[in-house]
Amino acid sequence: MSRHVATILLLAGLIGYGAVIVPFAGYMRAKPVEEKLGYVPSVKVLKSLSVDQKEVAGAALVFKVLMYYGTLMGDLPKGAIVNGPGDLPGMSRLLHAAVQLDPYNMDAYYFAQGILTWDAHQYQVANNLLDYGMKYRTWDWFLPFFAGFNSAYFLKDYKKAAHYYDLAGDLSGEPLYKSLASRYMQESGETDLAIAYLGGMVKTAKNEAVKKSYQLRLSAFQEVRRIEQARDRFRADKGSLPISVEQLVQSGYLKSVPVDPYGGSFYLGPDGKVATTSKFALGVTKK
């Protein structure tokens, strides 16, 4: 008799489960991103809730962001203009919470540097976060290296950049960083600076999604540099700026048509600056 109850429950459950699970899984997948990333209570609350497991709680938050970011990068439709990088404020909130729980969590800084700068344009926020991290990770040359790049490339604060690069050089024992700032401080050196930085990031990235995003950006900048070099040769030869990228191709200065990996097309600004309609996917097509 007891057996019958069990069998009926099991059978009904299994049949029901079979019927429900597919739509249910579909519903879960289709949930809006904000709902997926979830709501994180204020850091004060989190801090008291995680008691003596603050490091784990911090790592869990970073993990959450990484998983979420990984899925976003996975959604990249081939050839189309890249989707917006998802819930940037949400990710930033989680990462900030993570470093407050565990100020030593390098993943959080590393990741924040990636999304806050290129995607969210929150350069000062990124540098503030890095400054906060430098107070704790006093041995780590990555943080000043990031901050130096941000200061030079995005904020154009060359004095600050030199200071950060000095620090990075001291910590790493790598004299290269000391020369970096001075070497690329001119407007024309900007692209090289970015390529050097991105190349390094691609090489050291361990997470596939992160690596992929850096690679994409690196190849875009390599194309930009190719156009810039062609443009400079054109000006040296002809004494005037080219009108368009197409003109560079037609006149043979560019061997092949440059391809924007973000799906846009390159053009020359009035001052000869290379730009692209995708704006390097900087959130223009955000949902």
Place this chain on the structure above:
Amino acid sequence: MYALEIRGLGKTFRGKKLRTVEALKGIDLCVEQGEVLGFLGPNGAGKSTTIKCLMGLIRPTVGSATILGRDIASAEARTSVGYLPENPAFYDYLSAEEYLLFVGRAFGMQGDLLSRRCEEVLKQLELWEPRRRLIRTYSKGMVQRVGLAQVLLHDPEVYILDEPMSGLDPIGRALVKEIVLDLKRRGKCVFFSTHITDDVEKVCDRVAVINHGELKVVDRVENILMRGTEGYAVSIAAADGSVEERVVAEAQLQGVISDAVAAGRSILKVEPRRKSMEAFFLDIVGH
């Protein structure tokens, strides 16, 4: 229909590391309705194992059994049984009264009948005063009495008691004996296990002796006592008033008496001299 019918019941326990214990080796036993049967055996003989099989607490490896014709595999078989476990424990967060109400409902009793029976058994077992106290505040003797109360509550036909007298003081033992004798008078079937021969001698109709998982003897108590007769103690008064005591074998008894009568002496007393139940039991279990 038998009150209990056990056919070829065997139980092998699987221990750790593939070790097995054959606790019961095929037991056949029938108990009539209205009969009191003592299930006698030393510690570890397999008494509790047999009883747990009957109550559906463990599954026999081989064999089958019925209670009043109902197979022990079904819960219905237990409706006409009162069972007292060995060293019983009852929900100790309930009071005796609440526990009895719980048991009564499990047996399908309700309303007036249930409350009347509760009062009766509580008074019978001298638990009326402390009936509202939680069982966790009871002494061992009181818990045992709660056990007896829940056995008697629904006035079943069959009583299965696992060592009902173990660990009780003389007053408690006397109470249990009285209850069993009362049940016998009322024509109920009582099957109780014990390792104390005295209990069997006083209250049982039949005794089944078990050792090492095998039934050794099943017989009526008086037959066993009779079979154990070793001779007779005869007291004969001589003419001068002196008393002679002699022990004679059964074969000589007739002769000795007629000789004495012929000699004009008077026979004061003839008493059978027999092995006690205990000696009989020790013989069987091989000590």
Place this chain on the structure above:
Amino acid sequence: MLNIMMVTLKGIFRDRVFQGIMALAVLFLFIPSAASLSMRQVTELSVTLSLSLISFILLLLSVFLGGTSLWRDIERRYSYSVLSLPLRRSSYVLGRFLGLALFMLLTSTVLGLASCAAIAVSSTLYPAERPVVWGFLLLALVYATLKYVLLVAVALLLSTVSTSFFLPIFGTICTYLASGISQQVYEYVHSPAAAQAVSPMLKQAVTVAYYLIPNLAGFDLKLNAIYGVAPNPGGLALTAAYFLTYTAILLGASILVFNRREMK
């Protein structure tokens, strides 16, 4: 079954579990003042704190009550006296489950009322830009209760298998942790970004685990309650159906296992 259910409830109350919860519930008194720490969203923060506190209490209850209820009967040898009654094992297991579930429901009702009071106080002291949607709050509470009732069923299944309280308690905690992230992990390993990093074996293992482990992320409606975002009704219905079927499977399996269990 009803009989066992009532005894279960009585046992929980007699063990002063409810008083313990009430002691924890005193924390609700501090929610309005704690929430006022937030500069921008006092009401939102009090909803968050209330829901988190309730979830936390329900989690503790489901793990400890669910994980120890069968184990204690066996450990203290109550099972001999109870399972020898003319009760079916299925009634026993179901009675236990329903008793525990009823207690969870009772707890979340009482705590829900307390949290409503706390939220009402903070929202009158600091009126929110978006008024609290009480219906969504209720939904969030109901689904949180369902989630932890399902967890009770997990704990029961584990305790029918195990002879100690170790497996049920830790197993339930692990299930809880895994169920919170299974959706994310599943989506991650199936994303093209992870294609190179994840071996096909791992991918399959994750897929199997995804369908095996209860997916409790769907029961979390905190966000909807906090920000007054309307939940998707179809999704809610699916989640409820998921709860019913998954719980039925867990209970069916529990009874099957417990039927075979010997009270040695």
